[in-house]
Amino acid sequence: MTLGELCRADFPILSRTVNGHPLAYLDSAASSQKPRQVIEAIQRYYERSHANVHRSIHTLGEEATELYEGARDAVCGFIGARSREEVLFTRGTTEAINLVAQLVGRTLRPADEVLVTEMEHHSNLIPWQMACRDHGAVLRAVPVPDGRHLDLDAFRRLLGGRTRIVAVTHVSNVLGTINPVADLVREAHAAGALVLVDGAQAAPHLALDMVALGADFYAFSGHKLLGPTGIGVLYGRKEVLERLEPAWGGGEMIKEVWIDHAQWNDLPWRFEPGTPPIAGAVGLAAAVEYLDKLGMPRVTVHEQELTRRAQDALAAIPGVTVYGPPSGEGRGAVVAFNVEGIHPHDGAAVLDEAGIAVRAGHHCAQPLMKRLGIAGTLRASFSVYNTAAEVERLARAVATLPAQL
Amino acid sequence: MVYSTVIRDRFRHPRFRGRIVEPQAAFEDVNPLCGDRIRIECRIEHGTLSDARHHGDSCAICAASADVLLEIVVGRATEEAAAVLAAAVLERLEAKIRPTRMRCVTLPISVLRGALASLGGHPDEPVGEEAPPLRRRPDERLREEAPPPPGVPHVKAT
Numbered sequence: 001m002t003l004g005e006l007c008r009a010d011f012p013i014l015s016r017t018v019n020g021h022p023l024a025y026l027d028s029a030a031s032s033q034k035p036r037q038v039i040e041a042i043q044r045y046y047e048r049s050h051a052n053v054h055r056s057i058h059t060l061g062e063e064a065t066e067l068y069e070g071a072r073d074a075v076c077g078f079i080g081a082r083s084r085e086e087v088l089f090t091r092g093t094t095e096a097i098n099l100v101a102q103l104v105g106r107t108l109r110p111a112d113e114v115l116v117t118e119m120e121h122h123s124n125l126i127p128w129q130m131a132c133r134d135h136g137a138v139l140r141a142v143p144v145p146d147g148r149h150l151d152l153d154a155f156r157r158l159l160g161g162r163t164r165i166v167a168v169t170h171v172s173n174v175l176g177t178i179n180p181v182a183d184l185v186r187e188a189h190a191a192g193a194l195v196l197v198d199g200a201q202a203a204p205h206l207a208l209d210m211v212a213l214g215a216d217f218y219a220f221s222g223h224k225l226l227g228p229t230g231i232g233v234l235y236g237r238k239e240v241l242e243r244l245e246p247a248w249g250g251g252e253m254i255k256e257v258w259i260d261h262a263q264w265n266d267l268p269w270r271f272e273p274g275t276p277p278i279a280g281a282v283g284l285a286a287a288v289e290y291l292d293k294l295g296m297p298r299v300t301v302h303e304q305e306l307t308r309r310a311q312d313a314l315a316a317i318p319g320v321t322v323y324g325p326p327s328g329e330g331r332g333a334v335v336a337f338n339v340e341g342i343h344p345h346d347g348a349a350v351l352d353e354a355g356i357a358v359r360a361g362h363h364c365a366q367p368l369m370k371r372l373g374i375a376g377t378l379r380a381s382f383s384v385y386n387t388a389a390e391v392e393r394l395a396r397a398v399a400t401l402p403a404q405l
Numbered sequence: 406m407v408y409s410t411v412i413r414d415r416f417r418h419p420r421f422r423g424r425i426v427e428p429q430a431a432f433e434d435v436n437p438l439c440g441d442r443i444r445i446e447c448r449i450e451h452g453t454l455s456d457a458r459h460h461g462d463s464c465a466i467c468a469a470s471a472d473v474l475l476e477i478v479v480g481r482a483t484e485e486a487a488a489v490l491a492a493a494v495l496e497r498l499e500a501k502i503r504p505t506r507m508r509c510v511t512l513p514i515s516v517l518r519g520a521l522a523s524l525g526g527h528p529d530e531p532v533g534e535e536a537p538p539l540r541r542r543p544d545e546r547l548r549e550e551a552p553p554p555p556g557v558p559h560v561k562a563t
Contacts, residue, residue, distance in 0.1 A: 343464035345439050345509070346408070353407045362440040375440040375462045404406060405413060405465060 003294065003302040004387035010035040010290075011385050021355025024390040029173055029201060029334045029381030030359050031223045034287075038227060041286035042279050052275055054252060068278050071285035072268070075233055078288040079218065080209035085267035086241070088234040089276050093200040094123040096219035096234035097167070099271065100196050102247035104165050105131030113162040115193070117142040117150055117179075118371050119172045122364040124198040128167055137164070147372050148325050149177055156187065163193040170202035170218075174363045174377065175324035176307065176331035178202075185214040194240065200224055201332050203233075204383065205303055207296035216240045222280060226383070227287035231280025234271075241267055250274045291384075299384055303333040306382045306391055310335045313395035314380075320398065323377060336363070336377040339401050344376045350404045351378075354397045356390075408465055409500035415469035421476060422468075423458040432519035433461065436512050441467050445475070445516045449524060454478055454486045459513065466498075466506055471513035473497040478517065487521045489514065 008014050011033045016023050025033060045067060051060035053068045069084075076084045090096040108114070114128045118141050132139045140163075142155045150168075159166070166188045171178050181197050188195045196217040202208070203220035210218060217240070222231035246253055246264060250273030255263045264270045291299060308327055315322045319340035325331050339347055348360035359379040362369045369376060380394055406413070425431075425446040433444035443461035447454055457479050459471040474494050478486035491511050495502065502510055 343441075345441075345464040345506070346466075349506070350407050361438065366440065369440065375442070405408065405416070 002387060003298060004306070004385055004390075007035070007294065008385045008387070010037065012036060012039070014385060018355040018357070019353050024356045024386075024393050026380040026382065026386065026390065026394060027357045027359050028204075028383035028386070029224065029332075029379065031229070032204060032226050032383045033385065034226055034228065034283075035290050037290050038283045038286040042228060042283045045279055045282040050278070053278055054269075064278055067285070068276065068281050071281035074285040074288045078208070078292065079203070079233070079235055080211055081235055082211060083238060086210070086235055086238050088236060088241075088268045088271045089281055090219075090232040090234050091230055091277060092221040092223070092232035093198060093219045094232075096217075096232050097124050097196065097198065098127045099234060099247060100165075100217050100219070100236075101127035101131045103244045103271075104194060104196075105135055106245070106247070108132070108135035108137040108164055110136030111162060112137040112164045113140055113160065114138070115140050115142065115155075115158055115163050115166045115188075117168050118144045119150065119175060119177065119365065119368050120167070120169055121173050121198060121200065122366070123200075124167050124169060124196075125367070138162075141367070142168075144175075144368065144371055147323065148175060150179055152180075155184065159188060159191045159193065161192070163188070163191055165194040165196060167196045167198070169198040169200075171199075171205070171332035171334075172324070172365075172368075173201045173332075173334060174336045174365050174368055174379065176201075176334040176336075177325055178206075178330055178332060181215065182213050189214070201334065204291075205333050206300055210235055222284040222287065225284070225287055226290060228280050228283035231277045231284045233284075236271075238267065241271070246270050246273075248273050252276075294384060302384065303382050303386075304330060306386055306388065307331055307333050307335055309388055310380055310382070310391045310394065313391060314398060317395065317399045319402065323372065333382040334379055335381070336379045337398075338374065338377050339398060342401055342405055344378045346405055347378050347398075347401050350401055351394070351397055354393075356394055356397055358394070409498060411473070411497065411499045412465055412469040415472040415498075416465035419459075419468065419472045421458055421472050421479070422460055424460060425456060425458050430520040430523055432516050432522075434512065434516045434519060436463075436467070436508055438508060439464065441509065441512065443467060443471055443513055443516055445471065445513065445520050447517075447520050449483060452482055452484075454481055454483050454521075457517075459516075463512075464506075464509055466500075466502065466509040467512055469498060470494050470510045471516075474513045474517060483521050483524050487518050489517075 013033050049063040051064045053065040072084050072087050076087045140158050143151050145151050185195045194216040197215040199218050199220040204225040216237045218235040223229040253265050253273040255265050311327045314320050314337050321338045323336040344360035361376045425448050428446035429449040430447040435442045441463040445459045448456040457475045
C-alpha cells in the first residue's frame with residue numbers, strides 16, 4: 001500500500017463527493033486538507049484547555065501555555081532549529097515575510113539593495129517593494145531566463161556590497177523548482193547580506209534542517225502543512241533576531257513598561273505582541289507530529305513520485321504544455337500546465353465538474369507569468385494523501401478538455 | 406457540459422471580436438483575480454455606438470460576455486449602451502454563473518463603461534452584478550441594486 005492509500009482514511013474531507021464524483025483534491029499547494037488528528041487536537045483544546053497564555057495563573061491558563069509553548073518545541077524539532085527562541089509564531093507566511101520586511105526594512109539606507117527573484121510569490125515581493133519604497137532602497141531581481149531555474153550567474157552579478165538582504169523562495173509555487181538555497185545563503189553571507197527563504201512550498205514536502213540551510217529567516221504556513229489556517233512560522237537566527245528592534249508593539253512583547261518607554265521581552269516573545277493564535281499552534285503541533293510519524297523523507301519520495309507521474313502523463317497529452325524543470329529533476333509537489341486554446345479557468349471549471357480540484361490563474365506570481373509569456377496556468381499539486389489513481393483521473397480528464405469547451 | 410451552448414459558441418465563434426480602426430473611445434482592464442485582460446474599442450457616430458469590437462486574453466465566460474454585450478449595445482445611443490446591466494448579458498448567455506466567476510461576466514461591462522466614460526457615460530454606476538455575498542439566494546443575484554464594483558480603475562488606456 002502506498003503512503004497515499006495508507007493515510008487517506010485520516011482525512012475526513014476526502015470521503016466527500018463533488019458534483020457526483022469522489023473528490024480528487026489536487027490543490028494542496030494552495031491549502032492542504034487536515035487529518036482527524038489535527039481537527040481533534042483543536043477541538044480538544046477548545047473543549048478542555050482554552051484560556052489566554054502566559055499571564056493566566058490558573059489551571060487552564062497553565063495548560064494553554066503548556067500547549068502553545070509545546071507547539072513551539074515541536075516546530076523547533078521539525079525544522080531543525082537550534083533553539084526554541086528562534087521559532088516565532090505568525091498568522092502565516094505572508095505575515096512572517098512582512099514582519100521581516102519591516103524589521104530589516106528599517107535598517108535599510110538609501111541606495112541599499114534588496115535582491116529578490118522573478119519566481120517569487122507576490123507575498124515575497126510586495127513587502128520588499130514596500131520596504132524599498134519607504135527607505136529609498138533599490139529592488140533587484142534574479143531572472144529566470146529559461147522559465148525553469150534561477151540564473152545563478154546573474155545572482156552572483158547582482159549580489160554586491162550594497163545588498164542587504166536576499167529574499168528567495170525555497171520551492172517555486174508554480175514551477176516546482178527547488179532552488180539551491182544553501183548555496184545561495186553561503187554566497188549571500190560572504191557578500192554580507194542576510195537571507196530570507198520563503199518556505200511555504202517546501203516545509204510541507206521536504207525534510208528541513210535550519211542549521212544546514214544557514215538562512216537567517218525561514219517562513220512557512222501551517223495551513224499548507226496539514227495544519228489549520230491562521231498560524232505560520234517565522235524561523236529567525238538568534239544572533240540576527242537579537243539585534244533587530246521589534247516592529248509591532250503590544251502586550252506580551254515587553255518586560256517592563258513606563259509611560260514613555262519600555263523594555264522588550266526576551267526572544268521569541270519580543271516579536272509576538274498580543275494574544276497569539278493558540279489554537280492554531282496546537283493544530284500545527286498535531287500536524288507536525290503527524291508528518292513526523294509518517295517521516296518526511298518518505299513523504300518527499302511519495303510526493304515526488306506522484307509529481308513525476310503527473311508531469312509525464314500530462315506532457316504526453318497532445319496540446320499540453322508542462323512548465324518547470326524536466327521530469328526526473330527533483331521538484332516540489334506542483335505541476336503547472338496549460339492546454340492549447342483553453343483558458344486555465346475554463347479548464348479548472350470543467351475539471352471541477354469531474355470532482356477534480358486544481359488551481360487556475362497566475363498563482364500570485366505575475367512577474368513569472370510575464371516571463372513565461374502567459375496569463376496563467378492550471379496547477380495540480382500533491383500532498384501525502386494523494387494517489388497514483390488520482391493522477392490518472394486528472395490526466396484522463398485533461399485529455400477530454402478540448403472536447404468540452 | 407459545464408458551459409452553456411451560447412458561451413461555447415461565442416467563445417469559439419465570436420461575432421464582435423477584433424479591432425476598430427481609429428476608435429473614438431477605447432478602454433481596457435484586467436481582472437485581478439485571474440489576470441484576464443479585455444479591451445473594447447468603439448466607433449461613435451452622432452451619439453450612437455455604431456460599431457464596437459473586443460479583444461484580449463480571457464476565459465470563455467468573459468469572451469462570450471463581451472461578445473453578447475457588444476451585440477446588445479451596437480446601434481444604441483451611448484447613454485443607453487452604458488446603462489446595460491449584467492442581467493441582460495446573463496439572459497443572453499443562457500447560463501448559470503457561479504459567484505466566483507461573476508466578475509468574468511461583469512468585466513466587459515465595466516470596460517465598455519470605461520470607454521464610454523470619456524463621452525459622458527456613467528462609469529461609476531452599478532453594473533448590476535458583482536460577486537454577490539454568499540448569503541444571497543441565487544435568485545436574488547440579478548437584482549439591479551447590487552453594489553458597484555470595488556476598485557475598478559477608470560484609467561483611459563489609449
